[in-house]
Amino acid sequence: MNELIKEFTTMFSFENVRWDAVWEATYETVYMTAIATAFTFIFGIVLGIILFLASKSEIKASKPIYGITAFLVNLFRAIPFIILIILLIPFTKVMMGTIMGPNGAIPALIIGSAPFYARLVEIGLKEIDKGVIEAAESMGADTWTIIWKVLLPESMPALISGITVTAIMLVGSTAIAGVIGAGGLGNLAYMVGFTRNQSDVTLVATIVILVIVFIIQIAGDFFSKTVDKR
Numbered sequence: 001m002n003e004l005i006k007e008f009t010t011m012f013s014f015e016n017v018r019w020d021a022v023w024e025a026t027y028e029t030v031y032m033t034a035i036a037t038a039f040t041f042i043f044g045i046v047l048g049i050i051l052f053l054a055s056k057s058e059i060k061a062s063k064p065i066y067g068i069t070a071f072l073v074n075l076f077r078a079i080p081f082i083i084l085i086i087l088l089i090p091f092t093k094v095m096m097g098t099i100m101g102p103n104g105a106i107p108a109l110i111i112g113s114a115p116f117y118a119r120l121v122e123i124g125l126k127e128i129d130k131g132v133i134e135a136a137e138s139m140g141a142d143t144w145t146i147i148w149k150v151l152l153p154e155s156m157p158a159l160i161s162g163i164t165v166t167a168i169m170l171v172g173s174t175a176i177a178g179v180i181g182a183g184g185l186g187n188l189a190y191m192v193g194f195t196r197n198q199s200d201v202t203l204v205a206t207i208v209i210l211v212i213v214f215i216i217q218i219a220g221d222f223f224s225k226t227v228d229k230r
Contacts, residue, residue, distance in 0.1 A: 016198040021188060026208050028102045029184035032174045033212070036109035037167045043114040044166070045159065047073060048121025049147060055122075073115040081112050081173050085180065105182035109173055117166045124158030125151055157228040164220025168213050175209065185209050 047069060054066035079087070085108040092099050092107045128151065136150045152159070178186025185205040193202030 014200045014204065016192075016196075016200050017204050021192070022204055022208065025178075025183065025185045025188040025205065026212075028182075029171065029174050029178075029186075029209070029212065032102045032105055032109060032177070032182070032184060033167060033170050033216075035106055036113060036170050036174075037163065039106075039110045040113045040117050040166055040170070041163050043110065044117030044163075045121055045152075047114065047118035048125060049151065051118060051122045052125040052151070053143070073118050076111060076115040077119070079112070081108070081176055082180070084108050084112050085177060100181050102183050105174065105177035108177065109170055112173060113166050113170055116169065117162055120162030120165065121155075121159060124155040124162060127158060128154045157224045160220060160224040160227065164216060164224070167216050167220070171209060171213055171216070 050069050051066065051073070054062040054069065076084070085092075085105065088108045088111065089099050092104055095107055096103045098104050132154060133146065133150055136146050141149065174182065174184050175186030175189070178184040178188070179190045181187065185208055189202045189205035192198055193200075193205060
């Protein structure tokens with residue numbers, strides 16, 4: 001019992017916390033999350049639109065396109081993130097010039113999350129009223145016009161909700177990446193908090209991660225409601 005009380009006392013004392021290190025780790029986590037989310041949003045929308053259009057098209061060539069895209073999306077979604085980082089080490093080194101630090105984690109973060117978001121985009125596009133799409137087609141709108149004037153505007157609330165969920169997932173992924181040298185709050189919690197038995201450092205890192213997640217969720221809900229026409 002005394003040991004438990006001592007552990008809780010140490011955890012909430014914050015005597016081992018170096019606040020400059022916490023701010024630096026917070027910046028690295030926000031940096032990785034922001035960059036990865038931006039690229040995931042772009043690539044995920046492109047992949048999601050390809051999946052949606054290929055699944056609806058009656059052109060013969062669309063079936064192989066859908067099959068290949070769906071296979072790649074499912075493949076990268078199925079690979080555990082920590083294994084994906086290791087598999088992508090040669091690619092990351094060529095692309096980023098390093099496999100360490102925040103920049104070393106970004107390719108794996110994007111490649112791991114874009115397929116997940118692509119499926120959310122596809123689901124959001126399928127929820128659009130078919131009558132709206134058919135009306136645009138009957139007026140002679142081409143594919144690009146339908147994408148820009150119908151699909152994206154009509155599905156925007158779902159797209160924002162989806163990227164919010166994905167961004168929160170990315171915060172968790174940055175913590176995993178931090179364990180193997182990517183920096184950020186995950187690195188701080190593990191390399192300092194866990195390995196040095198400094199539970200107060202782990203607690204602070206956890207609280208900051210939760211704050212980041214809450215901010216993302218609140219911002220996502222706000223923008224989703226703002227663009228929702230219903």
